[in-house]
Amino acid sequence: MNKPMPGQALDDLETPVLLLDLDRFESNVQHMAAYCRDNGKEWRPHSKAHKSPAIAHIELANGACGITCAKLSEAEWMVAHGVPSILLANQIVSPVKFAALARLQHRAEVIAAVDNIAVVEPMAAAAIDEGVRIPVVVEIDIGMKRVGVEPGPPLLALSKAISDQPGLAFKGLMGYEGHVLDCWPLQAKKKACYQALDILVESRNLLENNGLQIEIVSAGGTGSYELSALHDGVTELQAGGGVFMDVMYRRKCHVEALTPALTVLTSVTSRAADRVVVDAGFKTLSSSHQPPEVLGRDDLRLRGLSAEHGVFNIVEGQAGPALGEQIELLVGYSDSTTFLHNYFVAVRKGRVEKIWDISARGLLR
Amino acid sequence: MNKPMPGQALDDLETPVLLLDLDRFESNVQHMAAYCRDNGKEWRPHSKAHKSPAIAHIELANGACGITCAKLSEAEWMVAHGVPSILLANQIVSPVKFAALARLQHRAEVIAAVDNIAVVEPMAAAAIDEGVRIPVVVEIDIGMKRVGVEPGPPLLALSKAISDQPGLAFKGLMGYEGHVLDCWPLQAKKKACYQALDILVESRNLLENNGLQIEIVSAGGTGSYELSALHDGVTELQAGGGVFMDVMYRRKCHVEALTPALTVLTSVTSRAADRVVVDAGFKTLSSSHQPPEVLGRDDLRLRGLSAEHGVFNIVEGQAGPALGEQIELLVGYSDSTTFLHNYFVAVRKGRVEKIWDISARGLLR
Numbered sequence: 001m002n003k004p005m006p007g008q009a010l011d012d013l014e015t016p017v018l019l020l021d022l023d024r025f026e027s028n029v030q031h032m033a034a035y036c037r038d039n040g041k042e043w044r045p046h047s048k049a050h051k052s053p054a055i056a057h058i059e060l061a062n063g064a065c066g067i068t069c070a071k072l073s074e075a076e077w078m079v080a081h082g083v084p085s086i087l088l089a090n091q092i093v094s095p096v097k098f099a100a101l102a103r104l105q106h107r108a109e110v111i112a113a114v115d116n117i118a119v120v121e122p123m124a125a126a127a128i129d130e131g132v133r134i135p136v137v138v139e140i141d142i143g144m145k146r147v148g149v150e151p152g153p154p155l156l157a158l159s160k161a162i163s164d165q166p167g168l169a170f171k172g173l174m175g176y177e178g179h180v181l182d183c184w185p186l187q188a189k190k191k192a193c194y195q196a197l198d199i200l201v202e203s204r205n206l207l208e209n210n211g212l213q214i215e216i217v218s219a220g221g222t223g224s225y226e227l228s229a230l231h232d233g234v235t236e237l238q239a240g241g242g243v244f245m246d247v248m249y250r251r252k253c254h255v256e257a258l259t260p261a262l263t264v265l266t267s268v269t270s271r272a273a274d275r276v277v278v279d280a281g282f283k284t285l286s287s288s289h290q291p292p293e294v295l296g297r298d299d300l301r302l303r304g305l306s307a308e309h310g311v312f313n314i315v316e317g318q319a320g321p322a323l324g325e326q327i328e329l330l331v332g333y334s335d336s337t338t339f340l341h342n343y344f345v346a347v348r349k350g351r352v353e354k355i356w357d358i359s360a361r362g363l364l365r
Numbered sequence: 366m367n368k369p370m371p372g373q374a375l376d377d378l379e380t381p382v383l384l385l386d387l388d389r390f391e392s393n394v395q396h397m398a399a400y401c402r403d404n405g406k407e408w409r410p411h412s413k414a415h416k417s418p419a420i421a422h423i424e425l426a427n428g429a430c431g432i433t434c435a436k437l438s439e440a441e442w443m444v445a446h447g448v449p450s451i452l453l454a455n456q457i458v459s460p461v462k463f464a465a466l467a468r469l470q471h472r473a474e475v476i477a478a479v480d481n482i483a484v485v486e487p488m489a490a491a492a493i494d495e496g497v498r499i500p501v502v503v504e505i506d507i508g509m510k511r512v513g514v515e516p517g518p519p520l521l522a523l524s525k526a527i528s529d530q531p532g533l534a535f536k537g538l539m540g541y542e543g544h545v546l547d548c549w550p551l552q553a554k555k556k557a558c559y560q561a562l563d564i565l566v567e568s569r570n571l572l573e574n575n576g577l578q579i580e581i582v583s584a585g586g587t588g589s590y591e592l593s594a595l596h597d598g599v600t601e602l603q604a605g606g607g608v609f610m611d612v613m614y615r616r617k618c619h620v621e622a623l624t625p626a627l628t629v630l631t632s633v634t635s636r637a638a639d640r641v642v643v644d645a646g647f648k649t650l651s652s653s654h655q656p657p658e659v660l661g662r663d664d665l666r667l668r669g670l671s672a673e674h675g676v677f678n679i680v681e682g683q684a685g686p687a688l689g690e691q692i693e694l695l696v697g698y699s700d701s702t703t704f705l706h707n708y709f710v711a712v713r714k715g716r717v718e719k720i721w722d723i724s725a726r727g728l729l730r
Binding site: 001014015016017048070071072073076090091092093094096097100115116118119141145146147148150178267268269270271272275277279280282283284288306307308309311323324335336339340341342361362363364365 | 366379380381382413435436437438441455456457458459461462465480481483484506510511512513515543632633634635636637640642644645647648649653671672673674676688689700701704705706707726727728729730
């Protein structure tokens with residue numbers, strides 16, 4: 001099965017295939033960039049949602065100050081593809097990775113997130129061995145109880161230790177308000193979000209009062225970017241998934257300003273009187289965080305996804321689609337779907353315009 | 366981050382990485398092959414669990430009669446890597462795919478599974494255009510209500526239509542008893558399994574009584590292979606995941622004769638008083654069908670996986686692992702985990718022996 005070709009119409013594509021509608025995607029990129037800019041924030045979109053250097057460069061061209069990466073190997077790949085500034089928003093702890101991170105500094109700014117004082121000395125030693133300084137932010141737990149140092153004295157001790165190391169450059173703070181994304185109604189979400197971000201701002205004050213300079217205060221996923229961008233003290237947002245938008249952001253996070261741009265084009269490969277099966281299962285399309293939705297038709301209800309089969313019941317009284325008919329599915333959660341694919345098929349007005357490799361998929365280390 | 370190297374000890378590996386214990390894996394392959402052989406069945410293991418030509422060839426060398434594939438593009442890849450016989454245990458419906466399937470017949474036997482009379486004519490036409498005959502089995506719904514023609518008259522009509530086409534070679538039947546895998550206790554599972562497989566045998570009788578010859582009757586996943594292999598009339602089993610074994614087969618399907626061989630090696634990248642975070646989230650390790658289990662220690666309880674973070678609570682009163690410590694996780698469900706990785710790191714007695722690329726990952730069409 002060959003790759004899709006520019007110029008092809010959707011009808012002519014062999015399925016399943018991951019489609020990105022360019023008009024909608026570009027509108028989302030512009031919206032995210034403008035919303036951050038208009039509110040005085042930098043935009044450093046997380047690339048774990050796309051794992052594609054081509055998309056990273058589009059974000060940069062639209063005003064992103066850099067990108068965020070989840071893994072060191074992803075950052076290496078993005079640096080190899082010319083991305084000049086990266087926040088590695090995850091902890092690394094091994095000497096081999098410290099050395100690799102130090103080497104990257106010759107070619108780009110790759111900022112490490114640290115939440116444990118034990119890594120400060122070996123990370124600094126790797127930097128000195130390599131003749132570089134590694135820029136570092138401290139990751140603070142702002143309420144999600146996942147990673148991050150505790151605010152207050154532990155934060156201060158860690159920040160001072162980083163600042164004291166000649167191999168490291170203390171840059172500031174990051175936190176992730178992931179626990180507030182599905183709070184609702186809006187007033188409750190706003191309260192929870194600002195409680196979390198207030199911890200960042202108080203932390204900033206604590207460090208500045210102790211003589212540390214803060215350049216970066218990073219936060220913000222797509223599920224809360226509209227609120228987080230309004231919060232004083234935050235300097236940049238990581239929100240990355242908004243360029244695709246998806247069902248979860250709409251239904252669980254109540255994001256309204258963005259347009260769903262990411263779909264999976266499937267075909268009906270089996271049908272019975274009461275159901276159809278399409279050629280996309282959980283290896284093509286995740287339903288674990290939010291199920292996909294059928295685009296443009298209301299006669300199908302998702303029964304479930306097995307590895308390579310997507311099963312939909314036909315709504316009673318409806319005819320349902322025919323064998324071979326294409327069904328377009330709105331991606332439930334982009335972050336758990338894009339990385340299943342080798343490439344995005346970028347389409348405009350129903351025709352293939354470009355193929356963008358998802359070439360950082362599988363870079364897990 | 367470079368690939369692991371043969372000769373490396375586990376301690377020296379950068380994590381996360383997918384490990385396959387060779388002693389256990391080989392023992393599972395030999396067990397599956399022998400169990401089928403001893404019960405007079407062929408073994409045609411499903412390759413969707415490994416997506417690796419290297420592993421397909423090990424299965425063939427141990428007596429598998431061929432492999433099963435989930436997608437045409439997987440079958441193309443396996444044929445390109447020298448696999449001589451494949452059952453494509455899934456429906457294809459497009460003319461482009463019929464033509465590709467026909468072309469494959471010059472290089473290997475690739476058997477199509479058909480469940481709808483509408484595809485018979487165009488599939489046969491593609492075969493005639495290519496100057497080949499496409500071997501075909503009819504897929505029957507034996508109770509799972511997913512794909513498959515209804516037994517009885519619809520099956521007979523479809524089988525006759527295939528048999529009447531000079532471009533097609535009618536080979537027999539397949540069914541999948543996927544709905545019985547987690548039945549328990551054993552007597553209930555046995556009853557449900559044999560009810561399903563009886564439909565296959567009755568279908569065989571129906572067709573033979575109508576003058577059709579049946580060479581293949583294919584069934585059997587790993588979750589029921591011990592029962593299905595004992596059932597008269599079935600000629601071959603598709604059970605593929607058993608070579609890895611995993612937590613789901615043990616806990617939900619009560620498979621006892623195989624040994625867990627597939628793990629993900631992780632490291633603690635963040636720790637607090639009550640929890641640790643490892644560097645494997647849902648992009649590295651699935652928990653959607655069955656959560657992973659911590660190997661060789663009982664102080665950790667899975668809290669959940671986000672994209673790149675695996676969060677474990679430390680059992681009260683226990684110290685928990687240190688920052689940087691390696692944690693080996695038994696894969697919850699191999700079929701939803703292997704395809705997240707670029708390669709298996711095959712280890713024996715704690716040392717890397719080989720790297721096997723999971724090169725068919727992402728072949729979804």
